[in-house]
Amino acid sequence: MFRQLSDRVRFIGVDDLECDLFESQYIVPDGISYNSYLVSDDRTAILDTVDARKGEEWLRNLEEALEGRTPDYLVVHHMEPDHSAMIAELLARYSGLKIVASAKAIQMIPQFFDSISLDGRTMAVKEGDVLDLGSHKLEFIAAPMVHWPEVMVSYDAADGTLYSADAFGKFGALEKCGFYGRDDNDWTCEARRYYFNIVGKYGIQVRTLLGKVLRRNVKSIRPLHGPLLEDNIESYISLYDTWSSYMPETEGVFIACASIHGGTMEVARKLEEILQSKGVRTSLSDICRSDIAENVEDAFRYSRMILAASSYDGGLFTPMHGFLHRLQIKGYSNRTVGLVENGSWAPSAGRVMKEMLGSMKNVNVIEPLVTVRSRMKEHDLEAIRTLAENIMAGYR
Numbered sequence: 001m002f003r004q005l006s007d008r009v010r011f012i013g014v015d016d017l018e019c020d021l022f023e024s025q026y027i028v029p030d031g032i033s034y035n036s037y038l039v040s041d042d043r044t045a046i047l048d049t050v051d052a053r054k055g056e057e058w059l060r061n062l063e064e065a066l067e068g069r070t071p072d073y074l075v076v077h078h079m080e081p082d083h084s085a086m087i088a089e090l091l092a093r094y095s096g097l098k099i100v101a102s103a104k105a106i107q108m109i110p111q112f113f114d115s116i117s118l119d120g121r122t123m124a125v126k127e128g129d130v131l132d133l134g135s136h137k138l139e140f141i142a143a144p145m146v147h148w149p150e151v152m153v154s155y156d157a158a159d160g161t162l163y164s165a166d167a168f169g170k171f172g173a174l175e176k177c178g179f180y181g182r183d184d185n186d187w188t189c190e191a192r193r194y195y196f197n198i199v200g201k202y203g204i205q206v207r208t209l210l211g212k213v214l215r216r217n218v219k220s221i222r223p224l225h226g227p228l229l230e231d232n233i234e235s236y237i238s239l240y241d242t243w244s245s246y247m248p249e250t251e252g253v254f255i256a257c258a259s260i261h262g263g264t265m266e267v268a269r270k271l272e273e274i275l276q277s278k279g280v281r282t283s284l285s286d287i288c289r290s291d292i293a294e295n296v297e298d299a300f301r302y303s304r305m306i307l308a309a310s311s312y313d314g315g316l317f318t319p320m321h322g323f324l325h326r327l328q329i330k331g332y333s334n335r336t337v338g339l340v341e342n343g344s345w346a347p348s349a350g351r352v353m354k355e356m357l358g359s360m361k362n363v364n365v366i367e368p369l370v371t372v373r374s375r376m377k378e379h380d381l382e383a384i385r386t387l388a389e390n391i392m393a394g395y396r
């Protein structure tokens with residue numbers, strides 16, 4: 001099935017509710033959508049394809065939406081397989097079809113498809129080039145590293161639409177989370193998890209793109225995943241502005257705990273209790289038992305963080321190590337962090353956490369490092385209270 005978006009534009013994307021792990025790492029309890037669009041104007045352009053998992057369904061949508069017309073162009077905004085899997089199939093089906101994409105994207109195509117012939121079948125575009133389809137004209141805007149290096153987005157001045165590729169994407173199938181975005185917590189939560197885990201490392205490039213986008217009169221955003229955005233465009237752009245700046249969105253303390261036998265968790269709970277009693281907003285997560293992507297999201301969301309972890313084989317308990325490794329590669333920065341370590345003979349977790357945080361930009365590790373031996377005792381409370389006081393400094 002397709003969906004009419006306007007006179008000459010149709011949505012032909014598909015939902016994937018069976019996907020167990022998106023990109024082999026992100027749980028998607030509400031599935032994911034692979035969005036794709038068809039512009040049937042004087043000339044006809046397909047905007048991106050979908051993941052192979054839903055290729056057959058998408059081809060049916062396309063056939064229906066074409067209503068007997070033959071497509072002239074396939075615009076490839078992004079070469080990642082969740083959007084490009086059906087390229088070879090389209091080239092084979094429609095002998096007159098031309099691929100319109102960045103030179104880098106065109107270069108990548110043969111990497112994904114065996115013995116594909118692109119001779120005379122491609123049209124390389126760069127920033128500022130326009131694909132004239134009739135009343136609709138797609139102006140290309142380079143968006144390198146807004147997720148991959150070959151990415152372009154496009155802007156159609158006819159209806160003020162930004163085809164934003166992975167930017168402004170969200171986890172969740174449209175059937176589950178609605179076809180149009182609601183400017184609410186539901187959109188923000190899963191779009192934030194998506195942003196920080198998938199695009200987060202490239203904040204600078206996202207900001208460059210936002211700068212270019214803001215010079216256009218954007219009335220709607222059509223991403224490659226999740227709901228189409230029509231209302232309150234400024235609120236989505238404003239969230240992206242905050243997220244891409246690496247500045248916190250919410251004043252509060254995210255407490256991330258990795259405890260082997262529960263002793264460290266008692267300390268984390270105590271800290272939460274003290275902070276809450278002072279009116280501080282907190283979120284405590286057992287990172288051994290929760291979605292690491294959700295934890296990455298919360299680390300970026302909140303202004304402050306406390307890490308509490310068991311020592312492990314002369315180092316750091318592995319779930320915390322894995323979590324900090326993710327924060328490192330995703331560009332965690334500009335935050336205040338407090339530390340709790342637990343060890344039964346030679347506590348070592350604090351040292352490793354400090355080392356890992358030390359490699360991040362503008363991360364301020366506050367004193368004291370709370371060291372607990374196996375189980376929290378009366379004599380630990382003073383240091384715990386001091387850590388709580390210090391993490392709250394300047395809290396509004």
Ligand SMILES: Cc1cc2nc3c(=O)[nH]c(=O)nc-3n(C[C@H](O)[C@H](O)[C@H](O)COP(=O)(O)O)c2cc1C
Nearest residue numbers: 259260261262263264311312313314343344345346
């Ligand atoms: C496999 C394993 C390795 C450990 N390695 C260390 C260690 O190197 N140094 C240390 O002081 N404690 C070590 N411990 C003890 C843990 O840090 C211990 O679980 C902790 O002191 C109590 O906190 P918890 O109840 O939150 O796990 C280890 C425990 C396990 C199970």
Ligand SMILES: [Fe+2]
Nearest residue numbers: 078080147166
């Ligand atoms: Fe992507």
Ligand SMILES: [Fe+2]
Nearest residue numbers: 080082166224
């Ligand atoms: Fe994607």
